[in-house]
Amino acid sequence: MTGKVRIAQLSCGPEYSGVQKEIEDAAGSVDAEIFFPDISLKEIKKSFAEFGLDVRSPDLKLAIARAKALVEGRIEADAVFIATCFRCAEAAIVRNELRHYIASNSKLPVVSYSFTERTTSGTLLTRMEALTTIARRRALLARERQEGLTMGIDSGSATTKAVVMRENEIIGTGWLPTTGVIDSAEKVIELALAQAGVNRGDIQAVGTTGYGRFLVGDHVGADLIQEELTVNSKGAVFLADTQHGPATVIDIGGMDNKAISVMDGIPGTFTMGGICAGASGRFLEMTSKRLGVDITELGPLAMKGMARQVPMNSYCIVFGTQSLVNALAAGSSPEDVAAAACHSVAEQVFEQQLQEVDIKEPVLMVGGTSLIQGLVHAMGELLQTEIVVPPYSQYIGAVGSALLSSGFLKER
Amino acid sequence: MKEYIPVAKGTVTKYVFIESVSMTPGDLAIRAYEISQGAMIKETCFGLQVTGTADEVDRIVGALRALDPDHIFVKDRGFPPGDPRRCRADRGGARPGFHGHEFEMSLIRHVSAGLEHIREGKDSEKTEPAPAALPPEDRDKKLDASRLKKIIEALES
Amino acid sequence: MAKIFIYPGTSLILSDLVARFGHTPLGAAMAIRERVQTAGFESPPLQITPEEPKKGLKYAAVEVPSGVRGRMALYGPMIDDADAAIIVNEADLSFGCMGCARTNELLVFLVKKRGIPVLELMYPRTDEEGIAFVKRIRDFLENLGRKE
Numbered sequence: 001m002t003g004k005v006r007i008a009q010l011s012c013g014p015e016y017s018g019v020q021k022e023i024e025d026a027a028g029s030v031d032a033e034i035f036f037p038d039i040s041l042k043e044i045k046k047s048f049a050e051f052g053l054d055v056r057s058p059d060l061k062l063a064i065a066r067a068k069a070l071v072e073g074r075i076e077a078d079a080v081f082i083a084t085c086f087r088c089a090e091a092a093i094v095r096n097e098l099r100h101y102i103a104s105n106s107k108l109p110v111v112s113y114s115f116t117e118r119t120t121s122g123t124l125l126t127r128m129e130a131l132t133t134i135a136r137r138r139a140l141l142a143r144e145r146q147e148g149l150t151m152g153i154d155s156g157s158a159t160t161k162a163v164v165m166r167e168n169e170i171i172g173t174g175w176l177p178t179t180g181v182i183d184s185a186e187k188v189i190e191l192a193l194a195q196a197g198v199n200r201g202d203i204q205a206v207g208t209t210g211y212g213r214f215l216v217g218d219h220v221g222a223d224l225i226q227e228e229l230t231v232n233s234k235g236a237v238f239l240a241d242t243q244h245g246p247a248t249v250i251d252i253g254g255m256d257n258k259a260i261s262v263m264d265g266i267p268g269t270f271t272m273g274g275i276c277a278g279a280s281g282r283f284l285e286m287t288s289k290r291l292g293v294d295i296t297e298l299g300p301l302a303m304k305g306m307a308r309q310v311p312m313n314s315y316c317i318v319f320g321t322q323s324l325v326n327a328l329a330a331g332s333s334p335e336d337v338a339a340a341a342c343h344s345v346a347e348q349v350f351e352q353q354l355q356e357v358d359i360k361e362p363v364l365m366v367g368g369t370s371l372i373q374g375l376v377h378a379m380g381e382l383l384q385t386e387i388v389v390p391p392y393s394q395y396i397g398a399v400g401s402a403l404l405s406s407g408f409l410k411e412r
Numbered sequence: 413m414k415e416y417i418p419v420a421k422g423t424v425t426k427y428v429f430i431e432s433v434s435m436t437p438g439d440l441a442i443r444a445y446e447i448s449q450g451a452m453i454k455e456t457c458f459g460l461q462v463t464g465t466a467d468e469v470d471r472i473v474g475a476l477r478a479l480d481p482d483h484i485f486v487k488d489r490g491f492p493p494g495d496p497r498r499c500r501a502d503r504g505g506a507r508p509g510f511h512g513h514e515f516e517m518s519l520i521r522h523v524s525a526g527l528e529h530i531r532e533g534k535d536s537e538k539t540e541p542a543p544a545a546l547p548p549e550d551r552d553k554k555l556d557a558s559r560l561k562k563i564i565e566a567l568e569s
Numbered sequence: 570m571a572k573i574f575i576y577p578g579t580s581l582i583l584s585d586l587v588a589r590f591g592h593t594p595l596g597a598a599m600a601i602r603e604r605v606q607t608a609g610f611e612s613p614p615l616q617i618t619p620e621e622p623k624k625g626l627k628y629a630a631v632e633v634p635s636g637v638r639g640r641m642a643l644y645g646p647m648i649d650d651a652d653a654a655i656i657v658n659e660a661d662l663s664f665g666c667m668g669c670a671r672t673n674e675l676l677v678f679l680v681k682k683r684g685i686p687v688l689e690l691m692y693p694r695t696d697e698e699g700i701a702f703v704k705r706i707r708d709f710l711e712n713l714g715r716k717e
Contacts, residue, residue: 012636012668012669013634013635013636013637013639013669014636015614015615015617015639015665016615016617016621016622016635016636016637016639016640016643016666016669017617017619017622017635017636017638017639018612018617018618018619018620018621018622018635018639019619019635020612020613020614020615021611021612021613024613041662044662045662055670056661056670057668057669057670057671058660058661058662058663058664058667058668058669058670059664059665059668059669060668061661061662062664062668084636085634085635085636085637086634086635087632087633087634088634088636088637088671090670090671091634115635116635117619117621117622117623117635117638117639118619
């Protein structure tokens with residue numbers, strides 16, 4: 001695809017919240033452009049009546065009619081961005097229904113977002129980048145097999161990971177907490193190369209992802225710099241060997257969480273949340289510190305506990321921790337407290353994010369937190385399904401990057 | 413954040429809409445150009461836009477309205493004509509206000525009827541207060557049961 | 570000459586009739602013009618910056634969505650300033666500035682709460698209704714003049 005990716009905006013409120021420019025800046029920075037599907041008043045009335053969701057707000061009626069015009073092919077677009085005000089119930093219903101409607105009746109990638117006046121283009125960037133990648137680089141995302149000798153680096157907010165792959169096999173890994181973005185990347189690269197027993201000069205292609213992807217990508221001269229939504233989707237279905245058909249990928253990260261509904265390895269709908277740290281890996285880290293155990297011990301500990309024994313009335317990282325401290329003081333066992341912390345995170349992700357994507361089996365949990373068994377167990381209970389944690393799940397972004405970068409193989 | 417430099421400072425823009433059998437938006441535009449004297453005139457599908465100082469715009473709009481007072485309508489506009497922030501050519505879709513105008517233009521002939529009525533001096537005649545003139549709660553009044561009964565009987569007979 | 574808040578704020582018909590009968594309509598265009606012609610920070614398309622929803626806190630609490638508060642920052646001051654109001658109770662197909670039903674409910678309520686003279690109407694569907702519609706508006710505006 002050449003030229004700008006055209007993203008159709010279906011929205012109510014961004015112009016009045018002062019964030020329309022932020023949306024357009026985010027799209028502009030990934031070489032995409034926002035446009036508003038042009039339809040007549042007659043079409044608005046007809047499409048709104050046909051859709052059958054009798055909302056009151058005229059701008060939501062317009063959004064519904066525009067969605068119909070896109071799905072019915074009367075207006076062409078490469079992707080759809082649905083945006084409405086945070087805390088508006090009427091708009092939330094429309095947002096959800098339109099996302100379902102577009103995802104199930106067209107091949108258009110769609111992302112929805114509820115904004116406040118504080119929303120910035122930075123917050124929207126990863127979502128816009130994923131939207132444009134899906135629209136623009138379907139061929140790249142179609143890759144199912146890693147070839148040659150490639151490296152993937154995932155520069156996350158909490159940890160940095162690197163993976164070296166050769167002919168579809170992982171031959172070296174490196175993992176460290178993120179301190180300095182480039183410094184940590186350099187160290188994990190060395191670890192991965194050493195384990196693989198290869199020299200940096202032998203690597204034929206490099207891909208980067210995660211928060212530090214641009215910085216690290218520039219530093220190592222990456223062939224592919226890609227946001228984590230598409231990369232993690234590819235990595236997850238590759239490692240779980242579910243490259244065909246539907247899958248759902250859940251990644252509870254250090255700073256934000258991703259829930260991605262995937263079809264044939266390509267994200268369809270996805271959400272990214274990060275307003276509250278109480279639903280993040282960070283909260284589990286704080287819990288393990290408070291319990292005086294290593295984060296790797298939290299999972300097994302939680303498996304022995306009963307979450308219901310500990311009252312947790314808050315999803316906030318501060319008040320949630322307070323509840324845990326109170327429970328310990330009142331005599332709760334560390335096992336129960338660990339289980340309650342895992343349950344709290346799983347429940348918050350379930351309530352706030354998983355409602356926004358279509359959950360289809362298999363459900364894959366990836367990222368560092370997928371190694372915390374207690375968390376995976378709690379999520380499985382909530383979703384009433386067996387959660388799959390693929391091997392190397394903590395390296396998901398690095399594996400996805402190494403896999404996708406083999407589309408850029410070169411002799412070095 | 414980038415500094416904003418205001419545009420069209422001190423100017424006024426007004427839409428002039430026409431819904432008439434004796435005059436087209438084209439005729440209106442020709443007349444407007446004749447009397448514009450430097451004010452900016454821009455044609456639109458429903459009529460035109462006039463931009464200039466408040467006095468200039470009032471003079472032109474007043475003269476245009478006099479051509480067919482019951483079928484020419486005037487409204488303020490926040491933006492100057494062709495502003496890229498609102499222009500359909502730049503935004504992909506019509507500005508949101510367009511559909512609102514489209515809706516009102518579909519019924520504006522009834523307002524013209526009201527204006528003609530007053531102009532012809534008929535407004536002193538007692539008119540039956542039509543539903544539109546009533547507060548909304550009166551418009552929604554239920555049909556009287558005896559009246560409904562009569563309708564049913566009429567249909568059955 | 571009285572200042573008349575019109576609802577829908579984007580209404581061509583109300584804006585025209587109010588001005589035609591010698592008064593000043595207070596509608597969306599005035600509020601947008603003021604912003605387009607005032608220096609500040611760039612925030613296209615309407616020059617409504619993220620500060621506006623904060624100004625809207627005067628009219629709606631912080632838990633009210635930002636789009637409602639941003640719109641209230643446009644309309645609230647005009648309601649405060651109005652001598653009277655004309656409300657056409659069908660803003661179902663007025664988009665953009667009138668595109669949010671929750672804002673519209675709040676606008677009408679705040680107008681009524683101020684205790685200024687209010688005329689409520691429906692859009693005319695026939696010529697007869699049109700005649701009554703125009704006449705009611707003219708009479709309402711003339712009576713305002715008499716009271717002054």
